[in-house]
Amino acid sequence: MNFPIIHTNFWDALIAIPLIMILTQLLKIYFKIPNKFVPLVALLVGLIISIFISHRYNLVAGIFMGWFYGNAAIGNYAALKTSLVAYRNKK
Numbered sequence: 505m506n507f508p509i510i511h512t513n514f515w516d517a518l519i520a521i522p523l524i525m526i527l528t529q530l531l532k533i534y535f536k537i538p539n540k541f542v543p544l545v546a547l548l549v550g551l552i553i554s555i556f557i558s559h560r561y562n563l564v565a566g567i568f569m570g571w572f573y574g575n576a577a578i579g580n581y582a583a584l585k586t587s588l589v590a591y592r593n594k595k
Contacts, residue, residue, distance in 0.1 A: 515558060516573070524549050524577035543578045550574025 528546040531537060537545055547570075554570030555563065 516569070520550075520553055520558060520573050521576045521580060524553065524573055525581055528577065528581075546577045546581070547571070547574035550577060 524546055527549050528542060531545055531549070532542055550573035551567065551570035554573050555566035559566035559569055
């Protein structure tokens with residue numbers, strides 16, 4: 505079995521992950537998604553973007569990178585929220 509060649513590029517860090525964060529928040533607001541399901545929504549959005557846009561010709565690479573996109577968006581959101589709460593409590 506050959507492993508897929510997966511290239512991490514500019515798209516991953518500067519477009520896909522912030523886009524997933526924004527789309528997840530918009531979906532959360534418009535569809536009243538409970539907070540416990542928001543990470544799942546981010547993961548699904550990451551998989552959709554990766555499979556259908558960034559790695560559309562390689563399903564294995566799309567699933568692999570979509571998992572990273574979604575989890576990176578979840579981690580970035582958590583880190584941003586934690587930093588903002590800590591900054592607000594410091595004042």
